[in-house]
Amino acid sequence: MEQHNIKLTTFNCKSVKRSINYVKQLCKFYDIIALQETWLLPNEISYLGNISSDYSFTGTSAVDTSSGMLKGRPYGGVALLWRSNLFQSVSVLQCSNPRVCAVKIVSNDRPFIVVCVYMPTDCTDNLPEFTDCLSAVSAIVDECEVESVYILGDFNAHPAGVILGLVIVGSTDAIFREPGETKGPNSLITGDLLIIVAQVITSCQMVYEEKYVRGLNIPPLQAVGWEGVFGFSVLSALLVVFYWTPAPPHFGHNARGTVEDAVDGLVQIGNNPVLLVAILGTIVSIAFFNFAGISVTKEMSATTRMVLDSVRTLVIWMVSLAVRWQVFHWPHLLGFAVLIYGMAEYNALVPRCRRAPAPAPAPDSAAADDDHEEA
Known part of the structure; x- marks a missing residue:
């Protein structure tokens, strides 16, 4: 052919x-x-x-024509x-x-x-x-x-509100430069492209998680545990490789000029109790985060998980403002408002005006009509 x-x-x-x-x-x-x-x-x-x-x-x-009578179109x-x-x-x-x-x-x-x-x-x-x-x-x-x-x-899915909200928030950071910012537009574009690539990889991960967790009925805690074992093993091996891999200045700031310096990182953790507490808190937080995420994936869907996960951006923004790590810009409010509305629309939480159904005839009146017809 x-x-x-x-x-x-x-x-x-x-x-x-x-x-x-x-x-x-x-x-x-x-x-x-x-x-x-x-x-x-x-x-x-x-x-x-x-x-x-x-x-x-x-x-x-x-x-359905089983009743023999069709109502409506x-x-x-x-x-x-x-x-x-x-x-x-x-x-x-x-x-x-x-x-x-x-x-x-x-x-x-x-x-x-x-x-x-x-x-x-x-x-x-x-x-x-x-x-x-x-x-x-x-x-x-x-x-x-x-x-x-x-x-x-x-597919009757309308995630445009969530996507539009994220676009507005991301564009605001690119338009309003922070005071003393030295990074050029190339760095911003590179960062955005890396984020897009990361989102694609994350999307593939969510789809495979849903396929195996739901299809094979794997308990969420077991799935999180195996992901942790795999991640720990792979990253431990990569830390050894990156310890000897030279890197340009904008990819790393350690004294050895390599991608990662695990030994220096362990020394810093040992010398700073606050850093140790922060890392332990991150470990616990991510463990609960992944367990909750896979639970949502198993009981609902990966799409619902990612839509709900987008709210995390709002929490990060609020914390950054509270500790003065970020400057307030009004388009952020617009972007997050659209984001929240999109999430509510996706989960059918937005009230809608609907025509009230016609009231059913009262039993007494229906009986009276039957008596009248018999007469």
């Missing part, structure tokens, strides 16, 4: 019947299309075949469309969750999975349903054992 760059897209169509013309336009540019909120009844899934004769399809309906539903003549083989993967549909595709002798999901809105009440969706996706991936998995869909 000829090599081909596969193009994928996702679209929340809010009724595929109403937006069918737009979906047909997507078929001109994309090979695989994931649709959410198709609003199709179980007996209407075949309607997806009207979109394009060049595409095959699969889909699910979220509408249809809702939910997901679907996948793929170009029929492009792939060697395509098999539909069975899934009982109406928010998930998936196919296994073989292209150029390489299999991969495409999953379409429509996640519930990000609020605490929907956590069980949210977890069910993740479990369904995880079961599909584990059963097929392929190298590549593409998950498309509407």
Whole structure:
């Protein structure tokens, strides 16, 4: 089969019947299309075949027709469309969750999975349903054992408030220079890039923690203990290496001109009881911090853990102001306000105005209506 760059897209169509013309336009540019909120009844899934004769399809309906009577408009539903003549083989993967549909595709002798999901809105009440969706996706991936998995869909997550708040806080430090600051813009950019790299590494760590702690049901305290053993072993070995590794002046200020001087560090700790108490306090603090973090990851999710962890920046800023290690700048308040609002929005703590439901008829009036009809 000829090599081909596969193009994928996702679209929340809010009724595929109403937006069918737009979906047909997507078929001109994309090979695989994931649709959410198709609003199709179980007996209407075949309607997806009207979109394009060049595409095959699969889909699910979220509408429950078991009662025989439908109230209100249809809702939910997901679907996948793929170009029929492009792939060697395509098999539909069975899934009982109406928010998930998936196919296994073989292209150029390489299999991969495409999953379409429509996640519930990000609020605490929907956590069980949210977890069910993740479990369904995880079961599909584990059963097929392929190298590549593409998950498309509407994830109903809105972390923009948290990200915007952190950007405002970080930009303020770059704009307002401290008195006597000698570091140039290159140093600031280098520092920001190192922080971004550190965040990427931390994100990978959180994802793997969630996979193993939840998937293998590992107790949080045991996970923290093994992380501590691994970290202590690796850093102890690196301290020996860094003790002999020369470093430029801006990477270290010890007399030997190396990256680290563990011997000098131990001497300083022995000569300063305050430093010893501070280090012991840090050890205890980090131990509880990691235990609490992994507990949140196991019971909720790694995303929730990182959103809550962003509040730590606010605490650090307040302590820095209290001990006069940092100068107050008003944009910090704006940034932290957006940060807190984003966290509250993510956890569905922001009150919303909702239309009150129509009052149910009183039993007496309903009985009177029945007597009137019999008469």
